[in-house]
Amino acid sequence: xxxxxxxxxxxxxxxxxxxxxxxxxxxxxxxxQIAVELPFQGSEKAASDPILNGIRLAVKQAGGKVGDxxxxxxxxxxxxxxxxxxxxxxxxxxxxxxxxxxxxxxAVVGPLNSSVAKAEIPVSNAxxxxxxxxxxxxxxxxxxxxAAALRTKPNNYIRVVTTDAVQGPAGAAYIIKELGKKSxxxxxxxxxxxxxxxxxxxxxxxARGGTVVKRDAAPKTTQDYVSIMTAAKALNPESIYxxxxxxxxxxxxxxxxxxxxxxxxxxxxxxxxxxxSGETKDSFLNLAAAAAKNAYSTLAGPGTFEGKDKFDADYxxxxxxxxxxxxxxxxxxxxxxxxxxxxxxxxxxxxxxxxREAVRVAGTDSTYTYSLNVGSVTFDKNGxxxxxxxxxxxxxxxxxxxxxxxxxxxxxxxxxx
Amino acid sequence: MTAxxxxxxxxxxxxxxxxxxxxxxxxxxxxxxxxxxxxSLFGGRTIDAAFPEALQQTVNALSIGAIYALIAxxxxxxxxxxxxINFAHGDIFMLGAFLSVVFIGGITGNNEAVTNIPLxxxxxxxxxxxxxxxxxxxxxxxxxxxYRPLRKAPRLAPLITAVGVSFILQNVALTIAGxxxxxxxxxxxxxxxxxxxxxxxxxxxxxIFVLAMVLMLGLQAFVTRTRLxxxxxxxxxxxxxAALMGVDANQTISLTFLIGGMxxxxxxxxxxxxxxxxxxxxxxxxxxxxxxxxxxxxxxNITGAVIGGFIIGFIENFAAALGYARWQxxxxxxxxxxxxxxRPTGILGQHxxxxx
Numbered sequence: 193x194x195x196x197x198x199x200x201x202x203x204x205x206x207x208x209x210x211x212x213x214x215x216x217x218x219x220x221x222x223x224x225q226i227a228v229e230l231p232f233q234g235s236e237k238a239a240s241d242p243i244l245n246g247i248r249l250a251v252k253q254a255g256g257k258v259g260d261x262x263x264x265x266x267x268x269x270x271x272x273x274x275x276x277x278x279x280x281x282x283x284x285x286x287x288x289x290x291x292x293x294x295x296x297x298x299a300v301v302g303p304l305n306s307s308v309a310k311a312e313i314p315v316s317n318a319x320x321x322x323x324x325x326x327x328x329x330x331x332x333x334x335x336x337x338x339a340a341a342l343r344t345k346p347n348n349y350i351r352v353v354t355t356d357a358v359q360g361p362a363g364a365a366y367i368i369k370e371l372g373k374k375s376x377x378x379x380x381x382x383x384x385x386x387x388x389x390x391x392x393x394x395x396x397x398x399a400r401g402g403t404v405v406k407r408d409a410a411p412k413t414t415q416d417y418v419s420i421m422t423a424a425k426a427l428n429p430e431s432i433y434x435x436x437x438x439x440x441x442x443x444x445x446x447x448x449x450x451x452x453x454x455x456x457x458x459x460x461x462x463x464x465x466x467x468x469s470g471e472t473k474d475s476f477l478n479l480a481a482a483a484a485k486n487a488y489s490t491l492a493g494p495g496t497f498e499g500k501d502k503f504d505a506d507y508x509x510x511x512x513x514x515x516x517x518x519x520x521x522x523x524x525x526x527x528x529x530x531x532x533x534x535x536x537x538x539x540x541x542x543x544x545x546x547x548r549e550a551v552r553v554a555g556t557d558s559t560y561t562y563s564l565n566v567g568s569v570t571f572d573k574n575g576x577x578x579x580x581x582x583x584x585x586x587x588x589x590x591x592x593x594x595x596x597x598x599x600x601x602x603x604x605x606x607x608x609x
Numbered sequence: 610m611t612a613x614x615x616x617x618x619x620x621x622x623x624x625x626x627x628x629x630x631x632x633x634x635x636x637x638x639x640x641x642x643x644x645x646x647x648x649s650l651f652g653g654r655t656i657d658a659a660f661p662e663a664l665q666q667t668v669n670a671l672s673i674g675a676i677y678a679l680i681a682x683x684x685x686x687x688x689x690x691x692x693x694i695n696f697a698h699g700d701i702f703m704l705g706a707f708l709s710v711v712f713i714g715g716i717t718g719n720n721e722a723v724t725n726i727p728l729x730x731x732x733x734x735x736x737x738x739x740x741x742x743x744x745x746x747x748x749x750x751x752x753x754x755x756y757r758p759l760r761k762a763p764r765l766a767p768l769i770t771a772v773g774v775s776f777i778l779q780n781v782a783l784t785i786a787g788x789x790x791x792x793x794x795x796x797x798x799x800x801x802x803x804x805x806x807x808x809x810x811x812x813x814x815x816x817i818f819v820l821a822m823v824l825m826l827g828l829q830a831f832v833t834r835t836r837l838x839x840x841x842x843x844x845x846x847x848x849x850x851a852a853l854m855g856v857d858a859n860q861t862i863s864l865t866f867l868i869g870g871m872x873x874x875x876x877x878x879x880x881x882x883x884x885x886x887x888x889x890x891x892x893x894x895x896x897x898x899x900x901x902x903x904x905x906x907x908x909x910n911i912t913g914a915v916i917g918g919f920i921i922g923f924i925e926n927f928a929a930a931l932g933y934a935r936w937q938x939x940x941x942x943x944x945x946x947x948x949x950x951x952r953p954t955g956i957l958g959q960h961x962x963x964x965x
Contacts, residue, residue: 234789276890323813382935410934412947413894416673418664419929425656426662443790447885451799453809474789479886481792482721 204553220543223262225289226251226529228270229284229312230303234277235438235474240251240304240518243326244270246522247301249510254530259537265528269297273308273413278412278439284308286314286434292319295544296534298323298551299302299529301522305437306330309382313349315340321548322464322555324528325351326521328493329463330388331358336575348577352566353492354582354606356385357461360392360435362582362604363460363490367431368400370584370602371458371488375403377429379445381436382411389466390435390464397433405429410481417448425452432457437464443479450483460488466585469514470595476595477587484596487587493521495600497566518597524564531562624832627657629912632929641667644930646745652931656790661808665872666930672814674922675821679876679907680899681914682828683748689863689909691961692764693756696771700778700895701748701870705877707782708740709914710793713881732796737880748870749863757859775892782889790888793881817879822874825915828868840921841865845909898925898941905945907955916956920944 228247230240248265256263262379271291273284289562291297292315296524299322310330316323323334328351332338367373376397380390396402405427409410410420433543434442434451442465449455461476466489468475477484503523507515528552536550554560562569583603591597645663680702687695713736723729750815751774759767764944801812843851844861852858880895881887902921906913921941928937948956 234787237789274788277783277888405930408932408934412935414937415894415898416669416884416925417931419669419673419926420934422662422665422669423652423930424933426658439789444884444886447795451811451885474787479790479792 206353210536214434217290222260223264224298224547225269225296225299226263226265227294227300227302227525228265229273229291229300229308230270230276230285230304232270232272233274233427234477235467235476236274236279236304236543238438238472238475238478239327242468242516242519243301243304243522245507245511246326246515246519246524247526250523250526250530252473252510253506258530260532261533261537263533271302273305274426277440279303279305279308281305281308281311287426288312288315295548296547298533299366299555301326301529303328303526306388307386309333309349310342310384314330314344317343317348318347320345320348320552322529322532322552323349324452324555325353326525327351327353327492327518329353329356330385331355331357331392332384332388334576334582339574346552347556347573347575349529350556350577352521352564352569352573352577352579353463353518354580356389356493358393358491358580358606359395359462359582360389360394361490361542362584363433363462363488364393364396364402365604366488366490366584366602367433367458367460368402369399370586372433373430373458374401375426375428375430375432377408377424378406378432378433378435379408379410379424380434380593381440382409383436383440384434385462385464386420386440387475387602388435391435393433393435396516410441410445414441417441417444418451421445421448421452425454425517429454430457430461434459434461434512435601436461438467438474438476438479438603439599440464443476446480446483446487446538455483456486458486458488459484460490462487463489463491463518466491466517466598469592471592472542477592477598481596482589484587485589489585489598491518491583491585493518493583494566494579494581495603497583499565503565504514520565524566524569527564527596528562535560536548549570578607582606631774631818637667637671638929640670640878644927647927647931655894661806662930664806664808665810666926667961668814668818670922670926672922673920673925675818676876676883676918677878677902677921678894678915678918679821679824679872680895681902681918682872682911684903684909685902685908685914686841686865686869688903689746690841691756691760691767693741693767694900694908695756695869696768696900697751697774697778697868698748698777698873699892699894700782701892701901702873702877702880702895703782703887703889703892704747704778705740705744705870705874706880706891707786707791707877708874708908709736709858709878709881710742710791710887711912712736712739713796714794715791721794721796722800723796724798729796729798733878733882737875739880740874744874745867745869745871748873749866752863752866754787757862758919763917775896779889779892786889788885788889792901793885793887794954795882795885797882813883815909817883820875820879824872828872829911831868836846837864896956899947905948905955907957910955910957913955913957920956934951 211591271287275283301324304327306328380386465476470477532551532555535554539550541547541550558573584601585598586601588599645659648654649657683698756767795811802809840856840861902917903914906917924941927936928940
């Protein structure tokens with residue numbers, strides 16, 4: 193009996209090792225795929241769908257080919273990191289483990305949330321897979337000791353949006369300079385992203401001479417936002433800043449604020465609430481409805497750029513809807529990947545593993561200037577973009593067939609001070 | 610027979626009711642004063658400005674407390690009668706909230722306030738009349754289908770089953786309504802306010818509190834004054850003895866689940882009116898807090914559940930009012946732990962007379 197058992201184990205081990213050896217290294221597969229890793233449930237689906245559309249549009253416009261390589265983004269390459277309706281870091285890390293284990297993938301675009309990126313980067317970095325995020329804005333993902341702790345190998349992660357160290361201050365500058373409000377009530381959702389962006393907002397608001405009447409924090413499990421906003425009302429703020437996303441309470445807080453009589457002051461939030469028009473299911477504007485009339489949001493990328501009209505027209509022609517949120521950034525990330533792939537192929541890689549490493553090296557090359565839809569961009573050695581542009585959106589209540597839509601107002605470039 | 614038919618739980622129910630009311634009013638006033646002082650001492654408000662704010666917050670606390678109390682009643686009644694902690698009860702509340710949204714949203718079609726008072730009353734009453742029996746029957750149906758076969762099984766079996774039912778109900782809502790927030794039509798005009806002591810008090814808060822009080826007093830009257838209520842109390846005390854006296858235990862237990870579900874459905878309706886959203890996992894947190902309320906008051910004890918619900922409402926409100934919203938849950942469980950250390954059976958204990 194014992195002998196048989198051992199021989200079974202030995203045989204299966206041989207099969208497993210044999211399969212591994214045969215699949216990965218021996219040859220170079222010319223039908224390659226770009227993996228996509230985003231949350232596709234709840235209110236975050238409204239933010240992820242445009243990004244996925246942007247990714248596929250970029251691949252389509254490149255003819256689905258780079259050199260003699262075929263590039264596709266089939267549904268099997270699209271991974272969902274949401275669990276029970278909200279992004280989940282562990283699910284993201286599990287997805288990334290699957291992605292790096294499949295030699296068909298030369299690069300991955302995603303994720304949406306910084307907390308998910310924090311869990312994914314150690315996996316993709318160890319495997320040397322190029323990762324480009326169209327939406328992560330937490331500064332700790334790229335610079336400093338916190339970022340170094342995520343990496344064991346040379347950098348593989350870049351992002352086409354700027355960080356919350358730029359996004360938060362842009363919101364502060366807009367409230368003080370353009371809206372002319374000198375005091376603010378700040379509430380965050382206690383999460384990596386929400387707290388981080390609210391911190392950098394608060395520092396800039398104070399530095400510009402504004403008054404923070406109170407800094408509050410309420411986790412997404414909070415039940416009674418009305419009491420919290422009643423306390424805020426008593427302090428008579430001239431504006432409200434929310435650090436967080438729709439899924440962690442953005443619209444609920446605004447509804448409670450309107451209920452206690454704070455509905456007529458500006459309510460400003462980061463890109464986490466800019467997730468589609470009032471017609472988009474689960475979006476901030478859909479949930480807040482009429483209460484959103486004085487809402488503003490920032491996006492950590494340019495809202496207008498050369499070729500924006502063409503991109504919007506192409507997007508509309510392809511999908512029949514207007515591009516929203518980070519659709520352009522999804523497109524840009526894919527341009528980066530395709531460009532890196534082109535330069536990687538020129539190095540004549542012999543195997544899938546060599547190709548993947550060549551793509552990583554090309555993609556993270558800090559001396560290379562990309563020509564993207566959003567303009568000329570370089571990435572520094574940490575993977576951060578040279579574009580320090582934040583765009584500001586207000587709400588057009590008549591937009592999207594009267595359901596309300598985001599309307600581009602202006603953009604703030606931190607590089608030109 | 611006449612002697613038994615009279616509400617004999619307390620020799621003088623009127624005096625007892627008056628005493629309870631006096632204690633409750635005193636507790637609310639005490640909270641108001643404590644919050645007023647806390648806001649002016651630690652909140653940076655002047656003593657004049659702090660009073661209207663404290664008054665508003667007290668009304669807020671009563672309104673969220675009323676919602677918790679309505680849900681807590683379902684936990685405590687079921688525990689009282691079959692000693693089951695019905696983990697699915699929070700999700701029954703969530704389904705009640707969804708059903709109200711479907712009903713009101715289906716008629717009004719948008720999110721705007723209804724300022725026509727008769728129409729508003731018809732809509733809210735209609736939603737109550739429709740959702741309360743449906744959700745109540747659903748709860749009783751779950752008992753019939755799932756818990757009854759396990760009634761003689763070891764205690765853990767129905768408990769784990771209740772957790773399972775909770776997941777099933779959540780996933781039913783997830784499948785039908787999706788994973789995001791769903792807008793709940795706030796048809797009750799939010800700008801209806803009355804001025805009291807310099808504070809703008811929303812009529813909706815008062816409405817929520819009054820509705821909850823009416824339902825709770827109705828329940829109290831039902832349990833203490835009707836034949837079926839007496840059967841419930843008898844079954845709770847000793848199921849076998851009650852059965853020997855001719856009480857139909859199955860019918861009585863079904864009735865308990867029916868009433869618990871109806872109260873949760875009413876809580877679901879007012880939740881939507883006040884907060885403007887519902888979502889599939891709403892029952893988890895609300896249920897946890899309501900269950901805590903039931904334990905705090907003394908699980909199995911109807912009055913205890915109501916008191917517990919309001920206490921949780923006050924604790925939450927106190928934290929939010931002073932700017933410590935993120936410590937709400939911490940504070941709730943610290944106080945629960947403290948109470949249970951000194952009174953392991955909760956504030957009122959689980960074996961008082963009107964246990965059901």
